Amino acid sequence: MATIKTHPSHRSTTGSHLKIMNQWIIFTFLWTIASSNKIYKNVALQGRATQSTNYETLSTATNVIDGNLDSEYKHGSCFSSKSQPSPWWRVDLLVSHKISHIMITSRGDCCADYLNGAEILIGDSLANNGNNNLRCAQITSIPQGATETFHCFDMKGRYVNVILPGKTGYITFCEIEIYGVPVINDECCACAKICSNNDN
Numbered sequence: 001m002a003t004i005k006t007h008p009s010h011r012s013t014t015g016s017h018l019k020i021m022n023q024w025i026i027f028t029f030l031w032t033i034a035s036s037n038k039i040y041k042n043v044a045l046q047g048r049a050t051q052s053t054n055y056e057t058l059s060t061a062t063n064v065i066d067g068n069l070d071s072e073y074k075h076g077s078c079f080s081s082k083s084q085p086s087p088w089w090r091v092d093l094l095v096s097h098k099i100s101h102i103m104i105t106s107r108g109d110c111c112a113d114y115l116n117g118a119e120i121l122i123g124d125s126l127a128n129n130g131n132n133n134l135r136c137a138q139i140t141s142i143p144q145g146a147t148e149t150f151h152c153f154d155m156k157g158r159y160v161n162v163i164l165p166g167k168t169g170y171i172t173f174c175e176i177e178i179y180g181v182p183v184i185n186d187e188c189c190a191c192a193k194i195c196s197n198n199d200n
């Protein structure tokens, strides 16, 4: 049976190409991770929060963008609405952002299941209090006091809502972290120099 032999020089060239390609893929992967970590920041911290209703003064809307993941309600860093139909919470990021992912920390003292079925919405419209904007994710469940990540794949919007659609109850959680970059800086942030300046 005839054997097809590859010319040694061809094998060498092909091997070099594969090696270069592998190195390029690894470099691109590492660069992407490094760039993402550099560009996307928790922009919720600079936002303005509001809510459909407030359970009490201890549970204001701003408590979930205070940078404190303390999940013990009585410590005053969580939000809760009153019991009502389709309760919601919203943050205004002041300008439209490209949002990579969102992290939500649930109540640690109780009530984590109140978030089951809640939706995370992103968009630029305030129609219906922002609750008509597009959905990034629906929360199935978050363990009590845990932080869970929801990927939004660069959805764009100025407003982020968390709503319990079609249910009567409370919406309550302790922190929301929104990792994004202002849309107006999108092109600039392709340039490492300007991104570095934004870090200051």
Ligand SMILES: [Ca+2]
Pocket: 063, 064, 065, 066, 067, 068, 069, 070, 077, 078, 174, 175
């Ligand atoms: Ca908090």
